[in-house]
Amino acid sequence: MSSQPNHPTLLIPGPIEFDDAVLHSMSHYSESHVGAPFVATFGETLSMLRKLFQTTDPSSQPFVISGSGTLGWDLVAANLAEPGDDVLVLHTGYFADSFADCFETYGAKATQLKAPIGSRPQLPEIEKALKEKKYKLLTVTHVDTSTGVLSELKALSELVHRVSPETLVIVDGVCSVGCEEIEFDKWQLDGVITASQKAIGCPAGLSISMFSGRAVKTFQARKTPPGSYFASFKNWLPIMQNYEAKKASYFATPSPQLIHALHTSLTQILSKPLAERFATHKATSQKIKKAVTDLGLKQLASDPADQANGMTAIYLPETVKAPELLPNLLKKGVIFAGGLHKEIAAKYIRFGHMGVSVTDSKRDDIDRAIQALQNGLSEAGYQKA
Amino acid sequence: MSSQPNHPTLLIPGPIEFDDAVLHSMSHYSESHVGAPFVATFGETLSMLRKLFQTTDPSSQPFVISGSGTLGWDLVAANLAEPGDDVLVLHTGYFADSFADCFETYGAKATQLKAPIGSRPQLPEIEKALKEKKYKLLTVTHVDTSTGVLSELKALSELVHRVSPETLVIVDGVCSVGCEEIEFDKWQLDGVITASQKAIGCPAGLSISMFSGRAVKTFQARKTPPGSYFASFKNWLPIMQNYEAKKASYFATPSPQLIHALHTSLTQILSKPLAERFATHKATSQKIKKAVTDLGLKQLASDPADQANGMTAIYLPETVKAPELLPNLLKKGVIFAGGLHKEIAAKYIRFGHMGVSVTDSKRDDIDRAIQALQNGLSEAGYQKA
Numbered sequence: 001m002s003s004q005p006n007h008p009t010l011l012i013p014g015p016i017e018f019d020d021a022v023l024h025s026m027s028h029y030s031e032s033h034v035g036a037p038f039v040a041t042f043g044e045t046l047s048m049l050r051k052l053f054q055t056t057d058p059s060s061q062p063f064v065i066s067g068s069g070t071l072g073w074d075l076v077a078a079n080l081a082e083p084g085d086d087v088l089v090l091h092t093g094y095f096a097d098s099f100a101d102c103f104e105t106y107g108a109k110a111t112q113l114k115a116p117i118g119s120r121p122q123l124p125e126i127e128k129a130l131k132e133k134k135y136k137l138l139t140v141t142h143v144d145t146s147t148g149v150l151s152e153l154k155a156l157s158e159l160v161h162r163v164s165p166e167t168l169v170i171v172d173g174v175c176s177v178g179c180e181e182i183e184f185d186k187w188q189l190d191g192v193i194t195a196s197q198k199a200i201g202c203p204a205g206l207s208i209s210m211f212s213g214r215a216v217k218t219f220q221a222r223k224t225p226p227g228s229y230f231a232s233f234k235n236w237l238p239i240m241q242n243y244e245a246k247k248a249s250y251f252a253t254p255s256p257q258l259i260h261a262l263h264t265s266l267t268q269i270l271s272k273p274l275a276e277r278f279a280t281h282k283a284t285s286q287k288i289k290k291a292v293t294d295l296g297l298k299q300l301a302s303d304p305a306d307q308a309n310g311m312t313a314i315y316l317p318e319t320v321k322a323p324e325l326l327p328n329l330l331k332k333g334v335i336f337a338g339g340l341h342k343e344i345a346a347k348y349i350r351f352g353h354m355g356v357s358v359t360d361s362k363r364d365d366i367d368r369a370i371q372a373l374q375n376g377l378s379e380a381g382y383q384k385a
Numbered sequence: 386m387s388s389q390p391n392h393p394t395l396l397i398p399g400p401i402e403f404d405d406a407v408l409h410s411m412s413h414y415s416e417s418h419v420g421a422p423f424v425a426t427f428g429e430t431l432s433m434l435r436k437l438f439q440t441t442d443p444s445s446q447p448f449v450i451s452g453s454g455t456l457g458w459d460l461v462a463a464n465l466a467e468p469g470d471d472v473l474v475l476h477t478g479y480f481a482d483s484f485a486d487c488f489e490t491y492g493a494k495a496t497q498l499k500a501p502i503g504s505r506p507q508l509p510e511i512e513k514a515l516k517e518k519k520y521k522l523l524t525v526t527h528v529d530t531s532t533g534v535l536s537e538l539k540a541l542s543e544l545v546h547r548v549s550p551e552t553l554v555i556v557d558g559v560c561s562v563g564c565e566e567i568e569f570d571k572w573q574l575d576g577v578i579t580a581s582q583k584a585i586g587c588p589a590g591l592s593i594s595m596f597s598g599r600a601v602k603t604f605q606a607r608k609t610p611p612g613s614y615f616a617s618f619k620n621w622l623p624i625m626q627n628y629e630a631k632k633a634s635y636f637a638t639p640s641p642q643l644i645h646a647l648h649t650s651l652t653q654i655l656s657k658p659l660a661e662r663f664a665t666h667k668a669t670s671q672k673i674k675k676a677v678t679d680l681g682l683k684q685l686a687s688d689p690a691d692q693a694n695g696m697t698a699i700y701l702p703e704t705v706k707a708p709e710l711l712p713n714l715l716k717k718g719v720i721f722a723g724g725l726h727k728e729i730a731a732k733y734i735r736f737g738h739m740g741v742s743v744t745d746s747k748r749d750d751i752d753r754a755i756q757a758l759q760n761g762l763s764e765a766g767y768q769k770a
Contacts, residue, residue: 004414015415015641023412026642029389030403032720033589066590067452067615068637074615102614197638204418205451205590205640228613229487230452230459250725252453253400253582255590257411258640335417340635 008330009365012337013145013175013311013352014198017365019268022202025260034248038256041263046244048266049210052177052200053192054274055184059213063240064206064262066255069174071207071231072193073102076137076170078228079219080191083107085136088129088167092120092151093144094340095172106227108136117341118300118313120151123159130164136218137168142176142192146340147300148313148350150180157187168215174198177208178269179281179310179354190215196258199281199310199354201265205258277359278309284358284366285309288351291370295377296384300341300348310354313339315347320380322349328379332372334365393715394750397722398530398560398696398737399583402750404653407587410645419633423641426648431629433651434595437562437585438577439659440569444598448625449591449647451640454559456592456616457578458487461522461555463613464604465576468492470521473514473552477505477536478529479725480557491612493521502726503685503698505536508544515549521603522553527561527577531725532685533698533735535565542572553600559583562593563654564666564695564739575600581643584666584695584739586650590643662744663694669743669751670694673736676755680762681769685726685733695739698724700732705765707734713764717757719750 003020010017031038042064049062065071081087081103089100091114100110113121113129130138138160140151157169168190173182178199182192190212197204219226219233226232235251242249269277289307292299292314300313316322322338326349329336337352339345351373357365388405395402416423427449434447450456466472466488474485476499485495498506498514515523523545525536542554553575558567563584567577575597582589604611604618611617620636627634654662674692677684677699685698701707707723711734714721722737724730736758742750 007414007416010415010417012417015418015638018415023414023642026411027408029392029408030395030400030588031392032395032397032722033400034722035720067456068639070637071452071615074613077614105610105612105614105617195638197640203415203640203642204638205643225490227490228459228615229462229490230456230613230616232490252455253580253589254453255582255588255643256400257408257588258590258643335420337417337419 009334011334011352011357011369013350015204016198016352016355017357018201018203019356022261022265025264026203026257028257028260031256033253033256034250039243039246039248042243042259043246045259045263045266046240048270051270052266053182053184053210055210057185061211061216063209063236066205067207069195069207072209073099074228074231075193075209076191077103077106077108078231079226079233080168080215081106081108081136082222082224086133088113088135088138090121090140092141092147092149094146095141095144099139099172117344118147118149118302120149120306123155127159127163135167137170139170141172142180143308145175148308148311149301149306150308154187157189161188168218181278184210196262201355202262205255206262281309281358284353288312288353312351314349316349317382320377320382322346325376325380328376329372334369334372394719396719396737396742396754398735400589401583401737401740402742403586403588404741407646407650410649411588411642413642413645416641418638418641419635424628424631424633427628427644428631430644430648430651431625433655436655437651438567438569438595440595442570446596446601448594448621450621451590452592454580454592457594458484459613459616460578460594461576462488462491462493463616464611464618465553465600466491466493466521467607467609471518473498473520473523475506475525477526477532477534479531480526480529484524484557502729503532503534503687505534505691508540512544512548520552522555524555526557527565528693530560533693533696534686534691535693539572542574546573553603560695566663569595581647586740587647590640591647666694666743669738673697673738697736699734701734702767705762705767707731710761710765713761714757719754719757
């Protein structure tokens with residue numbers, strides 16, 4: 001039984017529904033950010049992130065900083081790129097445009113490789129681009145929250161390491177870490193940035209990231225100082241290393257309550273094999289996608305290989321309008337999200353299926369949501385052709 | 386009766402002890418960051434901040450962004466200063482050095498006006514400095530958390546407006562907003578940045594600030610784009626304006642739980658006249674400072690006019706060492722902080738007295754802390770000379 005008051009089930013692609021124990025940790029009594037009990041909690045949290053990202057290389061560096069997922073872009077753009085550096089941004093939706101904006105803010109030159117909506121740049125085009133110019137970084141949105149398009153990281157990283165081995169491989173994993181497989185070491189990734197409120201299952205307010213030893217060395221070899229103060233590796237690197245070594249350290253005050261909640265959610269996630277977690281998300285996603293297809297609806301991501309396992313972006317029938325359907329779904333107790341990709345925002349909705357709504361067998365969130373969608377469409381006069 | 390488990394009382398200059406209702410709000414069930422219920426909560430929170438800062442000028446602009454207090458420096462340095470601009474930083478401790486660092490990161494030229502430890506730059510020196518060079522901004526740390534030195538804002542702002550009327554007056558109010566009087570409009574301030582975890586009484590994780598219409602216009606008149614992405618007014622201004630108008634808006638995902646907690650703490654603070662709150666903090670501070678003097682101890686801030694009302698920085702007797710005294714105080718159930726000013730860190734301790742520990746008459750935190758300090762010093766062999 002949940003101790004949370006009765007409320008509509010939040011099934012947007014983040015924030016997601018949270019476990020009772022995680023929310024309970026949010027109300028932890030006040031602690032000193034440099035006192036031994038909290039330092040131990042923060043240190044353990046950083047160590048657990050290594051397991052979540054599947055890295056055992058001691059030169060990998062986790063960061064947890066108060067902020068939104070967006071702050072991760074600043075971490076990358078202000079520390080790993082220098083003014084004038086070329087950066088290749090693979091575009092699968094709204095979030096590549098913003099990441100490119102962020103690079104431009106710090107003086108890097110972002111080249112976007114775009115694909116039609118619902119698709120992703122293909123390896124041969126990426127290879128061609130990498131051969132045409134020397135890129136300091138390549139960025140890929142693992143799952144674009146605006147389109148539900150999943151990128152394939154393993155083959156991509158192999159390609160980059162083969163064609164342009166000095167290029168750092170940076171992953172925007174905001175909508176993927178915790179529900180999509182990520183093998184940080186094996187896939188030779190250099191940076192994965194994410195946030196707390198999606199598949200990691202902790203309330204919003206934390207920027208979470210992992211960088212490779214190679215990325216840290218790239219930072220250390222900078223000719224210019226980092227472009228940001230609050231997002232500076234120079235300021236945060238010793239702090240993160242100290243906390244993980246259980247030594248008090250201060251640059252800016254962390255949020256003990258959010259760190260406790262993250263500690264709780266990571267403990268829950270790591271109590272079972274990660275492979276099992278990813279398989280559960282995949283199976284649930286398949287079930288949802290089948291239900292969508294059975295309703296005669298199409299997804300933005302048309303190729304099953306490009307479909308995310310933690311969310312589904314669904315084109316509405318032409319006769320059904322999101323501003324009418326979504327409030328009706330809310331009446332049925334489920335909250336879906338509207339479209340976010342500006343070119344087609346009114347034409348689709350997004351269904352998030354991450355975390356406890358998927359993994360907690362005592363919950364019936366997903367079945368209720370599918371049922372609500374079926375009924376909502378039917379009440380809007382839609383019938384499968 | 387508190388619903389928080391028995392724990393040592395946190396009396397450092399932030400984070401502080403939190404009220405039960407505030408901590409309860411931290412575990413609010415998950416909500417969409419763009420759904421009507423949360424949008425209303427966030428909008429009300431922004432409007433309440435206007436009351437806390439005592440501004441009724443509709444051109445004033447509140448911001449609440451996921452981050453630490455430190456992020457406020459980036460907001461100022463990346464939006465209100467442009468590369469090459471001169472900035473005058475009044476130095477009363479550790480935090481002016483860091484703010485100056487932040488300005489340099491974004492290309493502004495920071496000139497620090499320093500004072501001996503425990504004191505603050507005097508008006509005649511400041512007037513002289515303002516006449517020597519044209520400064521785009523002047524910054525002052527209202528209360529420096531490292532020294533407990535309180536700056537006088539009203540006379541300072543009058544001076545700036547008289548001598549250098551185009552210079553923006555920016556206040557670092559991280560350790561003052563909520564316990565020291567601040568009249569944003571009357572004192573003609575242009576920016577006050579703060580954080581959630583001190584006298585505002587909400588867990589850490591939020592950067593909170595108020596900027597004048599004049600500051601916003603200064604931003605809008607920039608010749609260069611803002612130097613930060615995550616801390617960019619360009620990205621946040623429309624978002625804050627939309628939330629306050631109760632319209633959903635998206636740049637980066639806010640933390641609904643932290644915003645709920647802030648809403649609760651602001652509702653509590655504003656339920657009584659602010660003048661009463663400031664008077665209570667002052668009276669408690671006087672009592673603590675008298676106890677410190679009665680013990681024969683000196684404060685870093687030697688002039689009573691320079692002493693903060695929400696914290697006290699106390700020189701230890703030469704025979705008493707902080708690494709022995711502080712753990713003994715912890716055994717007695719109270720947590721004080723060590724020194725932070727690098728030149729004299731080992732020689733003093735800090736006692737924070739803000740928020741519910743001061744205003745909640747059902748708590749005996751302050752009396753217990755004074756008693757613990759007396760006993761702790763005595764057990765360390767100290768006797769008043």
